[in-house]
Amino acid sequence: MLELRNIDCIRGARTLFSGLDLRLQPGQLLRVQGANGAGKTSLLRLICGLLAPARGEVLWRGERLADLREEFGRELVYIGHAAALKDDLSALENLRTAALLGGHAATPAAARAALASAGLGGRETTPARLLSQGQRRRLALARLLIGAPPLWVLDEPFDALDSSALQWLRELIAGHLGRGGIVVLSSHQEVALDTGLAPMVVAL
Numbered sequence: 794m795l796e797l798r799n800i801d802c803i804r805g806a807r808t809l810f811s812g813l814d815l816r817l818q819p820g821q822l823l824r825v826q827g828a829n830g831a832g833k834t835s836l837l838r839l840i841c842g843l844l845a846p847a848r849g850e851v852l853w854r855g856e857r858l859a860d861l862r863e864e865f866g867r868e869l870v871y872i873g874h875a876a877a878l879k880d881d882l883s884a885l886e887n888l889r890t891a892a893l894l895g896g897h898a899a900t901p902a903a904a905r906a907a908l909a910s911a912g913l914g915g916r917e918t919t920p921a922r923l924l925s926q927g928q929r930r931r932l933a934l935a936r937l938l939i940g941a942p943p944l945w946v947l948d949e950p951f952d953a954l955d956s957s958a959l960q961w962l963r964e965l966i967a968g969h970l971g972r973g974g975i976v977v978l979s980s981h982q983e984v985a986l987d988t989g990l991a992p993m994v995v996a997l
């Protein structure tokens with residue numbers, strides 16, 4: 794369903810990895826590991842079509858990303874390491890805007906429900922600049938609950954989360970995999986996750 798064929802990734806003068814092949818099935822998790830600067834974020838961005846490989850191709854449902862663009866955008870949610878929030882918008886506005894940019898219009902009720910699930914009930918109208926780091930991560934991750942995109946690409950999703958948020962995210966990921974979704978994540982921490990299919994690991 795998601796396939797990388799013979800991928801080379803070069804940033805600046807450095808080859809970060811070359812000849813990378815992998816194929817992920819519905820319900821499968823890919824963990825991307827590596828030291829700082831090894832190329833984890835680059836690989837995630839490449840999978841999202843935000844970075845072009847120097848060689849090789851990424852395929853989604855058997856078609857090259859380059860030929861898919863908009864449809865692929867709706868099937869994907871990418872949560873970067875730094876939560877991409879607009880500081881002056883409220884939590885609710887941030888979530889609805891992020892969902893809309895990803896091709897999913899969220900009703901106020903759906904967005905409120907997602908915020909409540911993320912532990913941000915009562916914070917709907919709080920401007921993002923007044924949220925703590927962990928609350929900002931929760932807000933960014935609430936996007937996972939809107940529109941049911943099958944492919945989740947998460948850069949260091951466990952960072953800054955307290956134990957209850959960590960448990961919430963673990964359950965969210967397990968549920969998504971159980972429904973046949975695909976999750977690609979980078980993580981410095983070894984967070985135990987319930988996965989049906991054996992997870993795949995790429996160590997850069």
Ligand SMILES: Nc1ncnc2c1ncn2[C@@H]1O[C@H](COP(=O)(O)OP(=O)(O)OP(=O)(O)O)[C@@H](O)[C@H]1O
Pocket residue numbers: 804805809827828829830831832833834835836
């Ligand atoms: N736009 C760019 N131009 C040139 N080099 C870049 C660019 N972006 C990233 N790099 C370099 O590519 C390498 C890999 O960066 P990347 O962010 O993918 O690593 P990472 O494994 O995610 O690191 P970390 O664990 O620190 O987040 C780094 O050496 C970085 O300096």
